[in-house]
Amino acid sequence: MPHVKKGEKPDMTLYLAAPRGFCAGVDRAIQIVERSLELHGAPVYVRHEIVHNRHVVERLERMGAVFVDELDECPEDRPVVFSAHGVPKSVPAEAKRRNMVFLDATCPLVSKVHVEAERHASQGRDILLIGHEGHPEVIGTMGQLPDGQIILIETEDDARNFTPRDADNLALVTQTTLSVDDTAGIIAVLQDRFPAIALPYKEDICYATTNRQAAVKAIAERCDLLLVIGASNSSNSKRLVEVGELAGSDKARLVASAREIDWNDLSGVSKLGLTAGASAPEYLVEQVIAAMRMRFNVTIEEVEVTKEKVIFRLPKSLREPA
Known part of the structure; x- marks a missing residue:
């Protein structure tokens, strides 16, 4: 990094990966909880984190969602939403047995x-x-x-x-x-x-996972450090860190938000990569960029490998007016 005079911000080139952040399945799942709260009022119960991101979960909790581990923690007179990750068949079967109102937010x-x-x-x-x-x-x-x-x-x-x-x-x-x-x-x-093994008709790994990994590969070799915004229990976010390291980034780190950044990691860094897992909201990216601007003279270069136009419709019961 070039010599910086006292009081001056060092230069930082920020390679912003695109696509990044919310995918259509995550967006749909969050909307299902929000729309359920609109239609039924609070509380609406949600079995497991709707998506793997505490910022999303805490925001929905403030709106009136109650997150539980198992169905037996839910009262029978309130709606329950199943998370985007999907549930065993025994879960909706038990909800039906108890005559519960339930909504399945499983990603299509x-x-x-x-x-x-x-x-x-x-x-x-x-x-x-x-x-x-x-x-x-x-x-x-x-x-x-x-x-x-x-x-x-x-x-x-x-x-x-x-x-x-x-x-x-x-x-x-x-x-x-x-x-x-x-x-x-x-x-x-x-x-x-096993040459006769039957393979998926189309890739099971979802378009959003594939696209976000491709975007990381497109910037990794240019980066002294890659930051991936996402939760520690988010599979797709952790894979982005691994992909970044394998694709040539000197270092890659998973951070939940700007507050988790170890600024010592950025000592000597002049080229930073930034992306977000599929369950991380874009405002977390914006907060990281704002924190960077406070410390560096930032030049942003967005590297987009494809445009995503996928939209998943809400369940019919939520599309109808209240």
């Missing part, structure tokens, strides 16, 4: 994976799911079918060591928020071992 691209899994099961195939154990989306997908019918594959080693009941009767689905490159490696191992 996650629902597509659920439908694929059920279709393969109906054709007698065992199903392999590439994903991360314990993630709500994985729990929801595995819960679409009886125990043992979906086998979780997390790594290439898992793919090498898995022993099928019938090597000629396998199908593959994936979590929607994985690293595109890591998943391709696991799929290659499985295809090599």
Whole structure:
């Protein structure tokens, strides 16, 4: 970094990745909670975080949403919303048994994976799911079918060591928020071992995950440091950090907001990359840029790899006037 006189701000080139931030599935899920509050009044219960971002959750809590871990924490006389990550079939079944009003905010691209899994099961195939154990989306997908019918594959080693009941009767689905490159490696191992394995008709990894990773790859080599705005429990945000490091950024960090930035990390940095995970609102990006401007003479270069025009409609019951 060039010598800076005392009192002067050092120069900083900020490469702003695009697309970034909210995807259509996240936007729809948040709108479902907001619209439910408009129609039914507070409180509206939400099973699990609607999306993995505390800023979003806390804002909805201020509006009257109550977030719970399980359905048995919800009273029967108030609406309940299921999170964007999807839920096991047992959850809506229990809500129906209790005559509850419930709304499913599962991302349509996650629902597509659920439908694929059920279709393969109906054709007698065992199903392999590439994903991360314990993630709500994985729990929801595995819960679409009886125990043992979906086998979780997390790594290439898992793919090498898995022993099928019938090597000629396998199908593959994936979590929607994985690293595109890591998943391709696991799929290659499985295809090599099981040439007859049925693959998704279209990519299970969602368009937003793919686009945000492509945007990070487009800026990573130029960056001394890449900042990814997102929650520590957000799969797609954590994958952006990994993708940035592998694509050539000297360092990559996940931060929840401007307040979490370790400014010592920016010592000697003159080229900064900035993006946000699919559940991070744009105002968090704006706050980081404002914090940067307080400390640096910032020049912003937005690097856009594609435009996103996807919109998912709200459930019919929420589209109708109150």
